[in-house]
Amino acid sequence: MKVYKILHKPSGLYYKPARSYQSQLSKNGKIYPELRFAKRALGMISEINIYKGYKKNGSTIFNKIMKCCPDRLKDSAYKDKKYLETEKEDFKIVEL
Secondary structure, three states, rough: OOOEEEEEEEOOOOEEEOOOOOEEEEOOOOOOOHHHHHHHHHHHOEEEEHHHHHOHHHHHHHHHHHOOOOOHEEEEEOOOEEEEEOOOOOEEEOOO
16 A cells, blocks of 8 residues: 655655644654545645744754755744745655
């Protein structure tokens, strides 16, 4: 059975839908069982929440994004949260 993930090419991290207080990029990402679900999710991505959590993993992801795309980060109303402006070309659907 083929499964798919959405890769953020500049950072090497995977996309996962998340609530507003969680980062939407992670080392694991979300697994999509069919290509059509991954394509639909890819069409809905406009900007990514990047949250500097108090856990070690959250800080690692935040720092990785800060290094790869510092010019595309926008501030939010919250101290530990930023938005990453993205384009469709930044993402790629990968088959596992």
